[in-house]
Amino acid sequence: MGKNVLITGAFGGIGYATAAYFKRNGWTTIGMDKFCGRDTEHVIDIFLNLDCSMKENVDIAVKRISEEYGKLDCLVNNAAVQVCESINNTTEEQWDKVFRSNIRANFLFIKGMHELLRNAEGSVVNVSSVHAMATSRNISAYAASKGAILAFTRSTALEFAEDNIRVNAVLPGAVNTNMLREGLARGNFGGESIEKRIENLGMKTPSKKVAEPVEIAKVIYFLADNEWSSYITGQALVADGGVLAQLSSET
Template sequence: MLITGAAGGIGRATVKVFAEHGWRVIGVDRNAFGEGFPTDGLFIQSDISDPANIEAIFSQAQAFSPVLHAVVNNAGLQFNKPLIETSGEEWDAVMASNLRSVFLGAKLAHPLLKAAGNSAIVNMSSVHAIATSANIAAYAASKGGLLALTRAMAIEFAGDNIRVNAILPGAVDTPMLRASMERGVLDGGSVLSRLENLASKTVNGRIGEPEEIAHAIYFLADSNQSSFMTGQALVVDGGATARLSTE
C-alpha cells in the first residue's frame, strides 16, 4: 500500500496499523519520517504538490512493487486566514497539495491497483467538506472537492474492481491541529484550553486520536471488511456533526 502524508500524526499512525497487519508500506511525505518506518517498506521524501514529483513517486513505487492493494491519500496543507486575505498563491498551494495531487496520483496508481485484482483508494477528506468554520476557506473547498472526486472515482474505477471511499475526520490530536491552536485560530486561551473547547463540541466529550482514524482507514482499505462500500464518506468525528449548532 502507498500512503501520502506518512510522517504526520494520522499518516504515521496509519503506517503502523498497516504494518502490524502485515502490509508492505510505501510512505510519502515532504518531511523526513525519522525512526520507526517499517524495515520491509519504502519511504520516499517528496512534495506531492509538484506533478513531476508524483510521476517520480509512482515510478519508484512500481519498481518496489508491481501492484498496489491500497492507496491512502492523506497528505494535506492548511492555511488559516480570512478568505479575503488569502492570496491566489496560497489558494493554489492548498489545491495542488490536497486535490490536484489525488487526481494526478489516481491516474498513475490506477494500473497498479487494477493489477492487484481487488484494491482500494481511501481519500482523506474532512468534516470541513460538509460543515466548516471561519478562516479556513481554501482547506474546506479542497476537502469538499476531494469528496466529490471520491464519488467520481468510485464510479469510473468500479469496473476495474477498485473501491474508492473517503474518511471525514473531525478534530484529531495531530501536529497540524496543535499548530492551528498555536496560531490562534480559535479565540482566546492556551492551546490546552482550546483543545478542551474543541472536545466539548463532540458528543464523546473528547477529540480523536490518530490511531482511531488509522483504524477507520484500514477498515476502508481492507476488502475483507468493506467489500460492499464504495463512493462513500465515513465521518469519524466523535459525533460533532450530529449535534445541532443551536443546542
C-alpha cells in the same frame, strides 16, 4: 505476495499513525512526504522524501512500486495543507498551494496508480474532513479543497468500479495532530495552554474528546481492506465524535 499500501503525507499525525497501523497488520508500507522528521525503520518500509503535489514525483513512486511489487493494494491520499485566513486575506498563492496539495495530488496519484491498483483489485481512501460538510470562518481554501475531494471520490468510484477498485473518503473531525495544534495556536484563547484548548474542544463534541490519530487510522484501514469493506465504494465515512449529528443551536 503480501499486501502493500502507499500513504501520502506519511509524516503527518494521521499519515504516520496510518502507516503504523497497516504495518502492525502485516502490510508493506510505502510513505511519501516532503518532510522527514520521524523514525521510519519500524513503521515505513519504503520512504520517498518528495513533494506529493508534483507529477514528476508521482512518476517516481509509480516506477518504484511497479519495479518492486507490480501492484498496489491501497492508496491513501492523506497529504494536506491548511491555511487559516479570511477570504479577503487569502492570497492566490495560498489558495493554489492548498489545492495543489489537497486535491491536485489526489488526482495525480489516482491517475498514476490506476494500473497498479487494477492489478491488485485494490482500493483508494481519500482523507477529506468534516470541513467538507460544515465548516468555520477563516478556512475557506481548506474547506473548499476538502469538499472537492468528496466529489472526486464519487466520480472516481464510478469510473474505477469496472476494474474492481473501490474508492472512498474518510471525514475526520478534530484530531490531535500538529495541524490542529498549529490552528489552535493562532487563536486568542486568553492565555490558555494548547492542551487546555484541546480539552475544551473535545468537551464540545458529543463524545467529549478530540480523536487520537490511530482512531482515524483504524477507519482508513477498514475502508482499505477488501475483507472488511468489499461492498463499500463512492462513500464518505464521517469520524467526528458525533459533531455533525448535533444541531449547533443545541451546543
